[in-house]
Amino acid sequence: QVQLQESGPGLVKPSQTLSLTCTVSGGSITTDYYHWIRQPPGKGLEWMGAIGYSGNTYYGPALKSRTSISRDTSKNQFTLQLSSVTSEDTAVYYCARGPAWTTFAYWGQGTQVTVSS
Numbered sequence: 274q275v276q277l278q279e280s281g282p283g284l285v286k287p288s289q290t291l292s293l294t295c296t297v298s299g300g301s302i303t304t305d306y307y308h309w310i311r312q313p314p315g316k317g318l319e320w321m322g323a324i325g326y327s328g329n330t331y332y333g334p335a336l337k338s339r340t341s342i343s344r345d346t347s348k349n350q351f352t353l354q355l356s357s358v359t360s361e362d363t364a365v366y367y368c369a370r371g372p373a374w375t376t377f378a379y380w381g382q383g384t385q386v387t388v389s390s
Contacts, residue, residue, distance in 0.1 A: 275299040277381035291355040295368030309353045311364040
């Protein structure tokens with residue numbers, strides 16, 4: 274059974290870098306595609322980017338300049354870093370897994386991140 278669990282600080286100060294980790298169980302991160310998606314309050318889901326089974330990364334155009342996704346295959350984890358955050362980055366952040374760049378089959382429960390001083 275595939276499970277994903279997000280972890281990281283729930284509060285980040287403006288201008289700092291947001292860093293989240295997704296731990297995957299029930300399957301290797303060297304197969305399929307692993308995504309970060311967020312949902313700001315009152316808004317829809319926003320795909321941030323993904324890392325593929327070979328380690329290739331793709332990012333959404335709106336956040337590409339501030340986003341970095343990496344992985345640690347020894348820990349079966351992948352991470353999100355979002356730099357220079359503002360209050361606009363306050364959102365629930367989800368990690369997800371899917372068989373393609375645009376398909377999400379499994380989701381983590383989500384983690385709330387608030388950007389505030």
